[in-house]
Amino acid sequence: MKKNDFQLLLLCLGTLGTAQIPKFPTMQNPNPSTFQNYSDHTFTNSNRNNSAPIVQQNYKNVRTPQSYQQDVKKVQEDIRRFEQEQAEAEKTILYSRIKALEDSGYNLPSLSGKSGTQAYYDAFNKLSTFDTENYSTTEANFIVENAFYDGKQNFQQFKAGIQRTAKQVLQKMRADKLDTEDNTMKNIALFKHFSKNYKYDFDDYFGAKDWSKMFISKLTKTGKGQCHSMPLLYLMIAEQMGAQASLATAPNHTYIKFLDSENQWQNIELTNGIFTTNSMILESGYIGSEALQNNVYMNSLSKKELMSQFFADLANGYIHKYGMDEFVGKTLDKALEYAPNNMYANLLKSMYQQARFKHVTDNLGIKNAENPEELQNIRYFPKAIELLQETKAQFDKIDNLGFKFMSSSAYSEWLGNMGREANRQQSEEIAERIKQMNAEKQRIKQEDLKKAQELKKKQKELEKPKYIPIDPNKL
Numbered sequence: 165m166k167k168n169d170f171q172l173l174l175l176c177l178g179t180l181g182t183a184q185i186p187k188f189p190t191m192q193n194p195n196p197s198t199f200q201n202y203s204d205h206t207f208t209n210s211n212r213n214n215s216a217p218i219v220q221q222n223y224k225n226v227r228t229p230q231s232y233q234q235d236v237k238k239v240q241e242d243i244r245r246f247e248q249e250q251a252e253a254e255k256t257i258l259y260s261r262i263k264a265l266e267d268s269g270y271n272l273p274s275l276s277g278k279s280g281t282q283a284y285y286d287a288f289n290k291l292s293t294f295d296t297e298n299y300s301t302t303e304a305n306f307i308v309e310n311a312f313y314d315g316k317q318n319f320q321q322f323k324a325g326i327q328r329t330a331k332q333v334l335q336k337m338r339a340d341k342l343d344t345e346d347n348t349m350k351n352i353a354l355f356k357h358f359s360k361n362y363k364y365d366f367d368d369y370f371g372a373k374d375w376s377k378m379f380i381s382k383l384t385k386t387g388k389g390q391c392h393s394m395p396l397l398y399l400m401i402a403e404q405m406g407a408q409a410s411l412a413t414a415p416n417h418t419y420i421k422f423l424d425s426e427n428q429w430q431n432i433e434l435t436n437g438i439f440t441t442n443s444m445i446l447e448s449g450y451i452g453s454e455a456l457q458n459n460v461y462m463n464s465l466s467k468k469e470l471m472s473q474f475f476a477d478l479a480n481g482y483i484h485k486y487g488m489d490e491f492v493g494k495t496l497d498k499a500l501e502y503a504p505n506n507m508y509a510n511l512l513k514s515m516y517q518q519a520r521f522k523h524v525t526d527n528l529g530i531k532n533a534e535n536p537e538e539l540q541n542i543r544y545f546p547k548a549i550e551l552l553q554e555t556k557a558q559f560d561k562i563d564n565l566g567f568k569f570m571s572s573s574a575y576s577e578w579l580g581n582m583g584r585e586a587n588r589q590q591s592e593e594i595a596e597r598i599k600q601m602n603a604e605k606q607r608i609k610q611e612d613l614k615k616a617q618e619l620k621k622k623q624k625e626l627e628k629p630k631y632i633p634i635d636p637n638k639l
Contacts, residue, residue, distance in 0.1 A: 265527055270547050272523050275489045280314040284482050287311035288495055296468040302326050302400045304474045309379045312481045325384055330404035333357050348602050350407035351422045359437035363388050375484035391417045394434040410464040415450040415570040421464045424598055425605050436583040438591035448578040454566030460507050472503035479512055488519040510562050517555040524548050
């Protein structure tokens, strides 16, 4: 992965710190009266005594060449002694840094002393106890967001809001006489609810300035979200409705997939409120053949793979709030345990690896690790060499998975193109086809129900006891 690409990646995933601009001393406005009058072309001053000064000479204080050389020698000795003392002090500092590195296992300094970090450790432990094949998406997401808020949010209140919305969508389906047991119709009803009630938030949509803008709690409060919060909220409501849907990923993006009545995958783009085709998603140009072969993008995520996303979100929230330490590495390792090809988690892991290596080189006195000659100094430190190899391996991994950096401007352009008229028309055609397909399914279902009712009626008539009159004369 190229250096410039990684620098842009840091901007895309969020700014972690800014440098403070130093204050420069102020200068008073010049007073013209204090300037020398240069209108006198003789460059003289009427008050100046132009006579040459008389130099008083005292030959008793004149230095001899021998005494001068002794002074020079003394100064040189002082300089050498100072440089030696300075070198010894720097060596002592360097050795103390190296010892500290070795004692820590070459890890980043812990940020556990900062207020609120315990909430993140608790969140990690809670998520780790979940059955990755059967858990509440609502609860998992709440745990991640609540860690950012120091564990002070109310889960029952959060859950109640999701349940209330699910009931509203089901009630609307019943009012429209739609089949509330049909998965396709439930997804279409939920899609319509989102198109009507939620809008895309164009302000800080990557959460670089304020990570909480990525949260479901912010979306439900303001009605505005982006490609991170909107699909997750969709999944939570769908789960409460008993609808089957899943998350899918693209570069810098997530969206919804569900199986329709003909067992075909349909894509829902909530940021634009349209049905999308795979070709629309591929139009971005940032999904290469390697990424498709490695199943990195455009696949329906399993519950286990979705849990990997939650762990990556937990790590990213910690980075934005506190910075990098070993908790980030531990959390990302958990995410990659559940989904080794999770590009989101792998990109964060590469950031973590680079931060860790930079911490080591800084403490080894290597000011520019990108200078091959200076980097040669790590040859004396086997653990640093091992760390360099791990960092390089992580960058190689994301390259081999098919990563292509997508700038925020390129993402905005692609998202805008998805909503252009041609794609909206195609979306309407998909929606109409799904509607007709489901209408036909409902017609067949009604016919089958009618036939079943008629058959049941005939069966009852056959089973009904018959009255046979008896002729008394024949008795």
